[in-house]
Amino acid sequence: MRMKFLPAFAVVLAISACADKDKNAGDTSGMGNGSDVGHIGGGVNSNGVQPGTEQDLAQNVGDRVRFETNHSDLTTEARATLDRQAAWLKKYGNLTVTVEGHCDERGTREYNLALGERRAEAAKRYLVASGIPANRIQTVSYGKERPEVAGSDEQAWAQNRRAVTVVN
Amino acid sequence: MKIAAFLILSLFACILPAHAEMHLDITNPNVEPMPIAVTDFFGGAGQESQVGHQIAQVVSADLASSGLFKPIDPAAFAQTSDALRQGPHFADWKVLNVQALVSGTVTAQGDGRLRVEFRLWDVLGEGQMAGMAYTTQPANWRRIAHIIADTIYQRITGETGYFDTRVVYVAESGPYQKRVKRLAIMDQDGFNTRYLSDGSNLVLTPRFSPTVAEITYMAYVNNHPRVYLQNIDSGRRELLIDLPGMTFAPRFSPDGNKVILSLAQNGASNLYVMDLRTRQTRQLTSDQSISTAPCYSPDGTKVAFESDRGGSQQIYTMNADGSGVKRISFGSGKATYANPVWSPRGDLIAFTKISGGTFYIGVIKPDGTGEREITEGYDVEGPTWAPNGRVLAYFKENPSGPGGRERTAKLYSIDITGQNERQLPTQGDASDPAWSPLIP
Structure with a gap:
Protein backbone atom coordinates (compact mmCIF):
# COMPACT_ATOMS: atom_id res chain seq x y z
CA MET A 1 0.00 0.00 0.00
CA ARG A 2 2.67 2.44 1.05
CA MET A 3 4.81 1.73 -1.98
CA LYS A 4 1.95 2.58 -4.29
CA PHE A 5 1.14 5.69 -2.39
CA LEU A 6 4.60 7.23 -2.40
CA PRO A 7 5.12 8.10 -6.09
CA ALA A 8 1.81 9.90 -6.32
CA PHE A 9 2.69 11.77 -3.20
CA ALA A 10 6.06 12.79 -4.63
CA VAL A 11 4.38 14.46 -7.61
CA VAL A 12 2.19 16.50 -5.30
CA LEU A 13 5.32 17.56 -3.47
CA ALA A 14 7.09 18.62 -6.62
CA ILE A 15 4.16 20.84 -7.48
CA SER A 16 4.06 22.51 -4.12
CA ALA A 17 7.82 22.94 -4.18
CA CYS A 18 7.50 24.75 -7.50
CA ALA A 19 4.89 27.03 -6.13
CA ASP A 20 7.02 27.88 -3.13
CA LYS A 21 10.13 28.53 -5.14
CA ASP A 22 8.33 30.80 -7.55
CA LYS A 23 7.01 32.80 -4.67
CA ASN A 24 10.38 32.97 -3.00
CA ALA A 25 12.11 34.08 -6.15
CA GLY A 26 9.52 36.76 -6.75
CA ASP A 27 8.96 35.25 -10.17
CA THR A 28 6.50 37.39 -12.13
CA SER A 29 6.76 35.53 -15.41
CA GLY A 30 3.12 34.63 -15.16
CA MET A 31 3.60 30.89 -14.95
CA GLY A 32 0.67 29.56 -12.98
CA ASN A 33 1.21 26.96 -10.32
CA GLY A 34 -0.87 24.41 -12.15
CA SER A 35 0.93 24.85 -15.45
CA ASP A 36 4.20 23.65 -13.90
CA VAL A 37 2.90 20.12 -13.80
CA GLY A 38 3.12 19.80 -17.55
CA HIS A 39 6.77 20.77 -17.55
CA ILE A 40 8.08 18.10 -15.23
CA GLY A 41 10.49 16.08 -17.29
CA GLY A 42 9.90 18.35 -20.30
CA GLY A 43 12.16 20.86 -22.00
CA VAL A 44 14.07 23.27 -19.89
CA ASN A 45 13.39 26.96 -19.71
CA SER A 46 9.80 26.66 -20.85
CA ASN A 47 8.70 27.33 -17.28
CA GLY A 48 10.92 30.33 -16.78
CA VAL A 49 13.71 28.46 -15.02
CA GLN A 50 17.33 29.09 -15.94
CA PRO A 51 18.74 25.85 -17.40
CA GLY A 52 21.58 24.17 -15.53
CA THR A 53 20.61 25.64 -12.19
CA GLU A 54 19.52 24.05 -8.97
CA GLN A 55 15.99 25.27 -9.65
CA ASP A 56 16.12 23.57 -13.03
CA LEU A 57 17.26 20.34 -11.38
CA ALA A 58 14.54 20.56 -8.74
CA GLN A 59 11.66 21.49 -11.03
CA ASN A 60 12.41 19.85 -14.35
CA VAL A 61 14.46 16.81 -13.38
CA GLY A 62 13.67 15.89 -9.80
CA ASP A 63 16.32 16.59 -7.18
CA ARG A 64 15.30 14.08 -4.50
CA VAL A 65 14.64 10.41 -3.95
CA ARG A 66 12.81 8.72 -1.06
CA PHE A 67 13.62 5.69 1.07
CA GLU A 68 11.81 3.11 3.14
CA THR A 69 12.21 3.14 6.95
CA ASN A 70 15.75 2.22 8.02
CA HIS A 71 16.69 1.44 4.41
CA SER A 72 19.01 2.91 1.83
CA ASP A 73 17.89 0.73 -1.10
CA LEU A 74 16.93 2.71 -4.19
CA THR A 75 13.33 2.15 -5.23
CA THR A 76 12.26 1.92 -8.88
CA GLU A 77 11.01 5.47 -8.58
CA ALA A 78 14.33 6.61 -7.07
CA ARG A 79 16.33 4.98 -9.86
CA ALA A 80 14.18 6.69 -12.48
CA THR A 81 14.82 10.05 -10.83
CA LEU A 82 18.55 9.36 -10.62
CA ASP A 83 18.58 8.36 -14.31
CA ARG A 84 17.19 11.81 -15.12
CA GLN A 85 19.73 13.42 -12.80
CA ALA A 86 22.55 11.56 -14.51
CA ALA A 87 21.37 12.70 -17.95
CA TRP A 88 21.11 16.24 -16.67
CA LEU A 89 24.59 16.11 -15.11
CA LYS A 90 26.02 14.86 -18.40
CA LYS A 91 24.40 17.78 -20.16
CA TYR A 92 25.89 20.26 -17.69
CA GLY A 93 29.31 18.67 -17.40
CA ASN A 94 30.87 21.61 -15.59
CA LEU A 95 28.60 21.35 -12.57
CA THR A 96 29.44 19.59 -9.34
CA VAL A 97 26.79 18.50 -6.85
CA THR A 98 26.38 17.43 -3.24
CA VAL A 99 23.98 14.65 -2.35
CA GLU A 100 22.45 15.30 1.06
CA GLY A 101 21.21 12.26 2.97
CA HIS A 102 18.33 12.68 5.42
CA CYS A 103 16.30 10.54 7.82
CA ASP A 104 12.98 10.71 9.59
CA GLU A 105 12.95 11.46 13.31
CA ARG A 106 12.04 7.90 14.35
CA GLY A 107 15.65 6.86 14.87
CA THR A 108 18.35 7.94 17.27
CA ARG A 109 20.62 10.85 16.45
CA GLU A 110 23.88 8.97 15.81
CA TYR A 111 22.29 6.12 13.87
CA ASN A 112 20.47 8.60 11.67
CA LEU A 113 23.72 10.40 10.87
CA ALA A 114 25.15 7.10 9.69
CA LEU A 115 21.98 6.13 7.81
CA GLY A 116 21.81 9.52 6.09
CA GLU A 117 25.38 9.02 4.90
CA ARG A 118 24.50 5.56 3.60
CA ARG A 119 21.50 6.97 1.67
CA ALA A 120 23.56 9.79 0.16
CA GLU A 121 26.25 7.28 -0.85
CA ALA A 122 23.63 4.96 -2.38
CA ALA A 123 22.42 7.80 -4.60
CA LYS A 124 25.98 8.80 -5.43
CA ARG A 125 26.94 5.23 -6.36
CA TYR A 126 24.01 5.05 -8.75
CA LEU A 127 25.01 8.31 -10.42
CA VAL A 128 28.62 7.14 -10.72
CA ALA A 129 27.45 3.85 -12.20
CA SER A 130 25.45 5.94 -14.66
CA GLY A 131 28.61 7.57 -15.88
CA ILE A 132 29.02 10.65 -13.71
CA PRO A 133 32.62 10.99 -12.45
CA ALA A 134 32.79 10.43 -8.69
CA ASN A 135 34.78 13.63 -8.22
CA ARG A 136 31.76 15.66 -9.33
CA ILE A 137 29.64 14.31 -6.46
CA GLN A 138 30.13 15.00 -2.78
CA THR A 139 27.92 13.61 -0.05
CA VAL A 140 26.86 14.91 3.34
CA SER A 141 24.52 13.46 5.94
CA TYR A 142 22.15 15.59 7.97
CA GLY A 143 20.67 12.67 9.88
CA LYS A 144 17.34 13.86 11.27
CA GLU A 145 18.49 17.45 11.67
CA ARG A 146 16.87 18.97 8.58
CA PRO A 147 13.40 17.49 7.97
CA GLU A 148 11.74 18.54 4.73
CA VAL A 149 8.33 18.76 6.30
CA ALA A 150 7.06 19.27 9.80
CA GLY A 151 4.70 16.63 11.04
CA SER A 152 4.55 13.60 13.26
CA ASP A 153 2.88 10.95 11.13
CA GLU A 154 3.95 8.32 8.60
CA GLN A 155 3.33 10.70 5.71
CA ALA A 156 5.73 13.30 7.07
CA TRP A 157 8.34 10.70 8.02
CA ALA A 158 8.21 9.17 4.52
CA GLN A 159 8.79 12.56 2.98
CA ASN A 160 11.75 13.23 5.27
CA ARG A 161 13.58 9.99 4.38
CA ARG A 162 15.37 11.31 1.32
CA ALA A 163 18.54 12.07 -0.59
CA VAL A 164 18.58 15.51 -2.20
CA THR A 165 20.99 16.47 -4.97
CA VAL A 166 22.01 20.11 -4.77
CA VAL A 167 24.21 22.05 -7.17
CA ASN A 168 27.42 23.30 -5.56
CA MET B 1 36.14 31.00 35.28
CA LYS B 2 39.03 29.40 37.10
CA ILE B 3 37.82 28.14 40.44
CA ALA B 4 40.17 29.00 43.26
CA ALA B 5 41.37 26.09 45.29
CA PHE B 6 39.29 25.51 48.35
CA LEU B 7 40.76 25.20 51.77
CA ILE B 8 38.87 22.34 53.31
CA LEU B 9 38.98 21.47 56.97
CA SER B 10 37.14 18.80 58.78
CA LEU B 11 35.33 19.89 61.88
CA PHE B 12 34.45 16.79 63.79
CA ALA B 13 33.36 18.08 67.15
CA CYS B 14 32.11 14.72 68.21
CA ILE B 15 31.90 11.60 66.09
CA LEU B 16 28.82 9.49 66.51
CA PRO B 17 29.18 5.83 67.24
CA ALA B 18 28.48 3.98 63.99
CA HIS B 19 25.43 2.10 65.23
CA ALA B 20 23.58 5.31 65.95
CA GLU B 21 23.87 6.77 62.46
CA MET B 22 20.89 7.48 60.29
CA HIS B 23 21.02 5.98 56.84
CA LEU B 24 18.95 6.11 53.65
CA ASP B 25 18.84 3.10 51.35
CA ILE B 26 18.72 4.77 47.94
CA THR B 27 18.39 1.47 46.08
CA ASN B 28 14.88 1.12 47.47
CA PRO B 29 12.46 2.69 44.96
CA ASN B 30 9.86 3.20 47.68
CA VAL B 31 12.16 4.98 50.12
CA GLU B 32 10.45 7.75 52.08
CA PRO B 33 12.26 11.08 51.70
CA MET B 34 14.13 11.96 54.89
CA PRO B 35 12.87 15.13 56.64
CA ILE B 36 15.81 17.53 56.90
CA ALA B 37 16.11 21.10 58.22
CA VAL B 38 18.60 23.23 56.29
CA THR B 39 18.94 26.43 58.30
CA ASP B 40 20.36 29.67 56.93
CA PHE B 41 24.09 29.80 57.51
CA PHE B 42 24.73 32.49 60.09
CA GLY B 43 26.46 35.61 58.81
CA GLY B 44 27.13 38.97 60.37
CA ALA B 45 27.43 41.86 57.93
CA GLY B 46 25.16 42.17 54.86
CA GLN B 47 27.07 39.99 52.41
CA GLU B 48 27.79 37.29 54.98
CA SER B 49 24.18 36.76 56.00
CA GLN B 50 22.94 37.05 52.41
CA VAL B 51 25.38 34.40 51.20
CA GLY B 52 24.49 32.31 54.24
CA HIS B 53 20.83 32.43 53.23
CA GLN B 54 21.60 31.62 49.57
CA ILE B 55 23.86 28.69 50.42
CA ALA B 56 21.12 27.16 52.57
CA GLN B 57 18.64 27.55 49.71
CA VAL B 58 20.93 25.84 47.19
CA VAL B 59 21.78 23.01 49.60
CA SER B 60 18.09 22.54 50.30
CA ALA B 61 17.16 22.55 46.60
CA ASP B 62 19.94 20.08 45.72
CA LEU B 63 18.87 17.63 48.41
CA ALA B 64 15.19 17.96 47.49
CA SER B 65 15.98 17.34 43.80
CA SER B 66 17.40 13.92 44.66
CA GLY B 67 13.97 12.84 45.85
CA LEU B 68 15.63 11.35 48.92
CA PHE B 69 15.24 14.35 51.23
CA LYS B 70 12.29 16.47 52.22
CA PRO B 71 13.45 19.87 53.47
CA ILE B 72 11.00 21.19 56.05
CA ASP B 73 9.51 24.68 55.97
CA PRO B 74 11.91 27.21 57.57
CA ALA B 75 8.89 28.78 59.29
CA ALA B 76 8.81 25.73 61.57
CA PHE B 77 12.48 25.87 62.58
CA ALA B 78 13.05 25.39 66.31
CA GLN B 79 16.16 27.57 66.63
CA THR B 80 17.65 30.60 64.89
CA SER B 81 20.88 30.35 62.94
CA ASP B 82 22.51 32.53 65.59
CA ALA B 83 21.39 30.22 68.39
CA LEU B 84 22.54 27.15 66.46
CA ARG B 85 26.11 28.40 66.68
CA GLN B 86 26.03 27.11 70.27
CA GLY B 87 24.76 23.73 69.05
CA PRO B 88 21.30 22.28 68.47
CA HIS B 89 18.66 21.71 71.13
CA PHE B 90 17.88 18.27 69.73
CA ALA B 91 14.67 17.83 71.69
CA ASP B 92 13.16 20.91 70.01
CA TRP B 93 13.97 19.52 66.52
CA LYS B 94 12.80 15.99 67.36
CA VAL B 95 9.25 17.19 67.95
CA LEU B 96 9.25 18.49 64.34
CA ASN B 97 10.03 14.94 63.13
CA VAL B 98 13.27 16.25 61.65
CA GLN B 99 15.90 13.56 61.29
CA ALA B 100 18.78 15.63 59.95
CA LEU B 101 19.75 19.22 60.68
CA VAL B 102 22.20 21.40 58.77
CA SER B 103 23.73 24.53 60.27
CA GLY B 104 26.60 26.76 59.28
CA THR B 105 28.32 30.10 59.33
CA VAL B 106 29.72 32.49 56.73
CA THR B 107 32.60 34.77 57.78
CA ALA B 108 34.42 37.33 55.62
CA GLN B 109 38.19 36.96 55.83
CA GLY B 110 40.61 39.89 55.81
CA ASP B 111 41.69 39.05 52.24
CA GLY B 112 38.14 39.32 50.86
CA ARG B 113 37.54 35.59 50.79
CA LEU B 114 34.71 33.89 52.63
CA ARG B 115 35.08 31.13 55.16
CA VAL B 116 32.05 28.83 55.09
CA GLU B 117 31.57 26.27 57.84
CA PHE B 118 28.84 23.72 58.00
CA ARG B 119 27.77 20.92 60.30
CA LEU B 120 25.38 18.04 59.71
CA TRP B 121 23.54 16.86 62.81
CA ASP B 122 21.76 13.59 63.49
CA VAL B 123 18.74 14.77 65.47
CA LEU B 124 17.65 11.36 66.77
CA GLY B 125 21.22 10.26 67.55
CA GLU B 126 21.93 13.70 69.06
CA GLY B 127 25.35 14.13 67.50
CA GLN B 128 27.34 15.60 64.64
CA MET B 129 27.71 13.51 61.49
CA ALA B 130 29.89 15.81 59.42
CA GLY B 131 31.60 19.15 59.67
CA MET B 132 33.64 21.00 57.09
CA ALA B 133 35.05 24.48 56.47
CA TYR B 134 35.82 25.99 53.06
CA THR B 135 37.60 29.22 52.22
CA THR B 136 36.97 30.68 48.78
CA GLN B 137 36.21 33.75 46.69
CA PRO B 138 32.66 35.03 47.29
CA ALA B 139 31.79 34.36 43.62
CA ASN B 140 32.19 30.62 44.27
CA TRP B 141 29.41 30.42 46.83
CA ARG B 142 27.25 28.21 44.61
CA ARG B 143 29.99 25.61 44.24
CA ILE B 144 30.49 25.63 48.01
CA ALA B 145 26.76 24.99 48.45
CA HIS B 146 26.86 22.08 45.96
CA ILE B 147 29.92 20.59 47.68
CA ILE B 148 28.13 20.83 51.04
CA ALA B 149 25.07 19.13 49.54
CA ASP B 150 27.31 16.38 48.15
CA THR B 151 28.87 15.90 51.58
CA ILE B 152 25.46 15.58 53.23
CA TYR B 153 24.22 13.20 50.52
CA GLN B 154 27.29 11.00 50.87
CA ARG B 155 27.23 10.99 54.67
CA ILE B 156 23.59 9.90 54.83
CA THR B 157 23.26 7.60 51.80
CA GLY B 158 26.77 6.17 51.69
CA GLU B 159 26.89 7.04 47.96
CA THR B 160 28.93 9.76 46.31
CA GLY B 161 26.91 12.89 45.56
CA TYR B 162 26.45 14.51 42.15
CA PHE B 163 25.55 18.14 42.86
CA ASP B 164 28.94 19.77 42.18
CA THR B 165 28.64 18.89 38.51
Missing part, protein backbone atom coordinates in the same frame (compact mmCIF):
# COMPACT_ATOMS: atom_id res chain seq x y z
CA ARG B 166 27.76 20.51 35.19
CA VAL B 167 25.73 19.53 32.19
CA VAL B 168 26.84 20.34 28.66
CA TYR B 169 24.03 20.17 26.12
CA VAL B 170 22.71 21.48 22.82
CA ALA B 171 20.47 24.52 23.19
CA GLU B 172 17.79 24.55 20.49
CA SER B 173 15.73 27.34 18.98
CA GLY B 174 13.89 28.09 15.77
CA PRO B 175 11.47 26.12 13.61
CA TYR B 176 11.59 22.31 13.48
CA GLN B 177 12.84 22.19 9.90
CA LYS B 178 15.72 24.55 10.56
CA ARG B 179 16.69 24.28 14.20
CA VAL B 180 19.48 26.50 15.46
CA LYS B 181 21.71 24.47 17.76
CA ARG B 182 24.28 25.91 20.15
CA LEU B 183 26.57 24.32 22.68
CA ALA B 184 25.63 25.32 26.22
CA ILE B 185 26.94 24.46 29.66
CA MET B 186 25.26 24.93 33.01
CA ASP B 187 25.47 23.79 36.61
CA GLN B 188 23.38 20.66 37.17
CA ASP B 189 20.70 22.80 38.85
CA GLY B 190 20.33 25.02 35.78
CA PHE B 191 22.33 28.02 37.00
CA ASN B 192 25.40 29.68 35.41
CA THR B 193 24.38 28.89 31.84
CA ARG B 194 27.01 29.81 29.26
CA TYR B 195 26.89 29.31 25.51
CA LEU B 196 29.99 27.78 23.96
CA SER B 197 29.04 28.34 20.32
CA ASP B 198 27.03 30.99 18.50
CA GLY B 199 24.60 28.85 16.50
CA SER B 200 26.14 29.56 13.09
CA ASN B 201 27.20 25.91 12.80
CA LEU B 202 24.95 22.95 13.56
CA VAL B 203 26.43 21.15 16.60
CA LEU B 204 25.55 17.76 18.08
CA THR B 205 26.45 15.32 20.89
CA PRO B 206 28.86 17.23 23.18
CA ARG B 207 30.72 15.06 25.74
CA PHE B 208 32.96 16.05 28.67
CA SER B 209 36.57 15.13 29.18
CA PRO B 210 37.12 13.47 32.59
CA THR B 211 38.69 16.68 33.94
CA VAL B 212 35.65 18.73 32.78
CA ALA B 213 38.10 21.11 31.05
CA GLU B 214 37.28 20.09 27.49
CA ILE B 215 34.40 18.85 25.38
CA THR B 216 34.32 16.84 22.19
CA TYR B 217 31.37 17.13 19.82
CA MET B 218 30.34 17.06 16.19
CA ALA B 219 29.88 20.27 14.20
CA TYR B 220 28.97 21.12 10.63
CA VAL B 221 31.69 23.60 9.72
CA ASN B 222 31.33 24.66 6.08
CA ASN B 223 28.70 21.91 5.87
CA HIS B 224 31.37 19.32 6.61
CA PRO B 225 30.28 17.31 9.68
CA ARG B 226 33.28 16.35 11.78
CA VAL B 227 34.39 15.89 15.38
CA TYR B 228 36.03 18.75 17.26
CA LEU B 229 37.69 19.27 20.61
CA GLN B 230 37.05 22.49 22.50
CA ASN B 231 38.52 23.94 25.65
CA ILE B 232 35.60 25.13 27.76
CA ASP B 233 37.28 28.16 29.33
CA SER B 234 39.35 29.44 26.40
CA GLY B 235 36.84 28.46 23.70
CA ARG B 236 39.73 27.24 21.54
CA ARG B 237 38.43 24.68 19.04
CA GLU B 238 40.40 22.13 17.03
CA LEU B 239 39.47 19.60 14.40
CA LEU B 240 40.16 16.14 15.79
CA ILE B 241 40.73 14.06 12.67
CA ASP B 242 41.21 15.34 9.14
CA LEU B 243 40.08 12.40 7.07
CA PRO B 244 37.68 12.24 4.14
CA GLY B 245 34.22 11.33 5.34
CA MET B 246 32.09 12.23 8.33
CA THR B 247 33.36 11.77 11.88
CA PHE B 248 30.70 11.67 14.58
CA ALA B 249 29.54 10.26 17.93
CA PRO B 250 32.76 11.08 19.84
CA ARG B 251 33.43 10.21 23.47
CA PHE B 252 36.52 10.49 25.69
CA SER B 253 38.19 7.46 27.21
CA PRO B 254 37.99 7.36 31.03
CA ASP B 255 41.65 8.45 31.32
CA GLY B 256 41.03 11.35 28.94
CA ASN B 257 43.89 10.33 26.65
CA LYS B 258 41.78 9.05 23.79
CA VAL B 259 38.63 9.89 21.85
CA ILE B 260 36.59 7.07 20.36
CA LEU B 261 34.24 7.90 17.48
CA SER B 262 32.66 6.79 14.22
CA LEU B 263 33.94 7.51 10.73
CA ALA B 264 31.41 7.22 7.90
CA GLN B 265 32.83 6.50 4.43
CA ASN B 266 31.19 5.01 1.35
CA GLY B 267 28.02 4.06 3.20
CA ALA B 268 29.68 2.28 6.13
CA SER B 269 30.30 3.68 9.62
CA ASN B 270 33.19 2.14 11.54
CA LEU B 271 34.70 2.80 14.97
CA TYR B 272 38.07 4.48 15.40
CA VAL B 273 40.06 5.64 18.38
CA MET B 274 42.49 8.56 18.39
CA ASP B 275 45.25 8.83 20.95
CA LEU B 276 45.31 12.53 21.83
CA ARG B 277 49.01 12.40 22.83
CA THR B 278 50.40 10.73 19.72
CA ARG B 279 47.59 11.72 17.31
CA GLN B 280 47.64 8.17 16.05
CA THR B 281 44.33 6.80 14.83
CA ARG B 282 43.43 3.15 15.09
CA GLN B 283 40.50 1.43 13.38
CA LEU B 284 38.51 -0.88 15.66
CA THR B 285 35.76 -2.21 13.38
CA SER B 286 36.00 -2.87 9.68
CA ASP B 287 32.89 -3.88 7.78
CA GLN B 288 30.08 -2.45 5.68
CA SER B 289 27.62 -2.01 8.53
CA ILE B 290 26.84 0.97 10.74
CA SER B 291 28.75 0.88 14.01
CA THR B 292 28.41 3.98 16.14
CA ALA B 293 27.75 5.57 19.56
CA PRO B 294 30.83 3.93 21.17
CA CYS B 295 31.38 4.28 24.93
CA TYR B 296 34.18 2.92 27.12
CA SER B 297 33.63 0.96 30.30
CA PRO B 298 34.82 2.99 33.32
CA ASP B 299 38.00 0.90 33.58
CA GLY B 300 38.75 1.53 29.91
CA THR B 301 39.07 -2.16 29.03
CA LYS B 302 35.85 -2.53 27.05
CA VAL B 303 33.69 -0.59 24.60
CA ALA B 304 29.92 -0.71 24.19
CA PHE B 305 28.52 0.40 20.84
CA GLU B 306 25.52 0.00 18.54
CA SER B 307 25.64 -1.73 15.19
CA ASP B 308 23.28 -3.02 12.52
CA ARG B 309 25.75 -5.75 11.49
CA GLY B 310 23.19 -8.39 12.48
CA GLY B 311 20.44 -6.83 10.36
CA SER B 312 18.99 -4.45 12.94
CA GLN B 313 20.50 -1.89 15.26
CA GLN B 314 21.61 -3.62 18.49
CA ILE B 315 24.07 -3.11 21.33
CA TYR B 316 27.41 -4.90 21.34
CA THR B 317 30.41 -4.94 23.64
CA MET B 318 34.01 -5.63 22.69
CA ASN B 319 37.49 -5.35 24.13
CA ALA B 320 39.08 -1.92 23.77
CA ASP B 321 41.31 -3.27 20.98
CA GLY B 322 38.29 -4.32 18.92
CA SER B 323 38.46 -8.04 19.72
CA GLY B 324 35.81 -10.17 21.41
CA VAL B 325 32.69 -8.59 19.93
CA LYS B 326 29.54 -9.79 21.66
CA ARG B 327 25.90 -8.80 21.13
CA ILE B 328 24.15 -8.00 24.42
CA SER B 329 20.71 -6.66 23.39
CA PHE B 330 18.01 -8.90 21.99
CA GLY B 331 14.60 -7.72 23.09
CA SER B 332 11.42 -8.94 21.50
CA GLY B 333 10.00 -8.42 18.04
CA LYS B 334 11.59 -5.67 16.03
CA ALA B 335 13.02 -3.67 18.95
CA THR B 336 16.19 -1.74 18.09
CA TYR B 337 18.75 -0.52 20.62
CA ALA B 338 21.07 2.49 20.55
CA ASN B 339 23.13 4.97 22.61
CA PRO B 340 24.79 2.50 25.00
CA VAL B 341 26.36 4.45 27.88
CA TRP B 342 28.36 2.64 30.52
CA SER B 343 27.58 3.58 34.12
CA PRO B 344 30.49 5.16 36.04
CA ARG B 345 30.04 2.27 38.51
CA GLY B 346 30.48 -0.24 35.69
CA ASP B 347 27.45 -2.29 36.70
CA LEU B 348 24.95 -1.15 34.06
CA ILE B 349 24.73 0.15 30.50
CA ALA B 350 22.01 2.70 29.78
CA PHE B 351 20.47 2.69 26.31
CA THR B 352 17.74 4.01 24.04
CA LYS B 353 15.33 1.41 22.71
CA ILE B 354 12.80 1.85 19.93
CA SER B 355 9.97 -0.64 19.93
CA GLY B 356 6.52 -0.43 18.40
CA GLY B 357 7.00 3.24 17.54
CA THR B 358 7.84 4.22 21.12
CA PHE B 359 11.23 5.29 22.45
CA TYR B 360 12.46 3.99 25.82
CA ILE B 361 15.40 4.74 28.09
CA GLY B 362 16.52 1.58 29.86
CA VAL B 363 19.43 -0.16 31.52
CA ILE B 364 20.98 -3.58 30.97
CA LYS B 365 23.87 -5.37 32.63
CA PRO B 366 27.06 -5.55 30.55
CA ASP B 367 26.55 -9.30 30.16
CA GLY B 368 23.16 -8.69 28.52
CA THR B 369 20.98 -9.76 31.43
CA GLY B 370 18.64 -7.71 33.60
CA GLU B 371 17.23 -5.40 30.92
CA ARG B 372 14.86 -2.87 32.44
CA GLU B 373 12.91 0.07 30.99
CA ILE B 374 13.09 3.28 33.00
CA THR B 375 11.06 5.81 31.02
CA GLU B 376 9.41 6.16 27.62
CA GLY B 377 8.05 8.75 25.21
CA TYR B 378 7.60 9.89 21.61
CA ASP B 379 11.34 10.50 21.45
CA VAL B 380 13.45 9.94 24.58
CA GLU B 381 17.12 9.65 23.79
CA GLY B 382 20.70 10.25 24.77
CA PRO B 383 21.03 8.86 28.33
CA THR B 384 23.93 10.21 30.40
CA TRP B 385 24.91 9.19 33.92
CA ALA B 386 25.31 11.27 37.05
CA PRO B 387 28.77 10.46 38.43
CA ASN B 388 27.42 8.19 41.14
CA GLY B 389 25.63 5.93 38.67
CA ARG B 390 22.30 6.31 40.49
CA VAL B 391 20.68 8.97 38.31
CA LEU B 392 20.34 9.35 34.53
CA ALA B 393 19.71 12.44 32.45
CA TYR B 394 18.36 12.32 28.90
CA PHE B 395 16.32 14.44 26.53
CA LYS B 396 12.71 14.17 25.58
CA GLU B 397 11.36 15.57 22.32
CA ASN B 398 7.66 15.87 21.58
CA PRO B 399 5.53 17.28 18.78
CA SER B 400 4.08 20.64 19.77
CA GLY B 401 2.18 23.54 18.27
CA PRO B 402 -0.70 23.42 15.76
CA GLY B 403 -0.87 20.02 14.06
CA GLY B 404 2.25 18.87 15.91
CA ARG B 405 4.37 20.74 13.39
CA GLU B 406 6.92 22.04 15.87
CA ARG B 407 9.05 20.27 18.45
CA THR B 408 9.65 20.81 22.15
CA ALA B 409 12.86 19.33 23.51
CA LYS B 410 13.77 19.34 27.21
CA LEU B 411 16.30 17.68 29.50
CA TYR B 412 15.16 15.36 32.28
CA SER B 413 16.75 13.41 35.08
CA ILE B 414 15.44 10.23 36.66
CA ASP B 415 16.58 7.74 39.30
CA ILE B 416 17.53 4.35 37.90
CA THR B 417 14.73 3.04 40.10
CA GLY B 418 12.39 4.84 37.67
CA GLN B 419 11.35 7.29 40.39
CA ASN B 420 11.79 11.05 40.66
CA GLU B 421 11.66 12.14 37.02
CA ARG B 422 12.40 15.87 36.89
CA GLN B 423 12.91 18.42 34.15
CA LEU B 424 16.34 20.04 34.27
CA PRO B 425 15.84 23.79 34.00
CA THR B 426 17.21 25.18 30.73
CA GLN B 427 16.67 28.63 29.26
CA GLY B 428 15.05 27.20 26.13
CA ASP B 429 14.74 23.89 24.32
CA ALA B 430 17.59 21.48 24.91
CA SER B 431 18.89 18.09 23.76
CA ASP B 432 21.98 15.85 23.81
CA PRO B 433 22.90 16.29 27.50
CA ALA B 434 26.18 15.06 28.94
CA TRP B 435 26.56 15.00 32.71
CA SER B 436 30.04 15.82 33.98
CA PRO B 437 31.99 13.92 36.60
CA LEU B 438 32.32 15.70 39.95
CA ILE B 439 34.24 18.90 39.20
CA PRO B 440 37.90 18.38 40.19
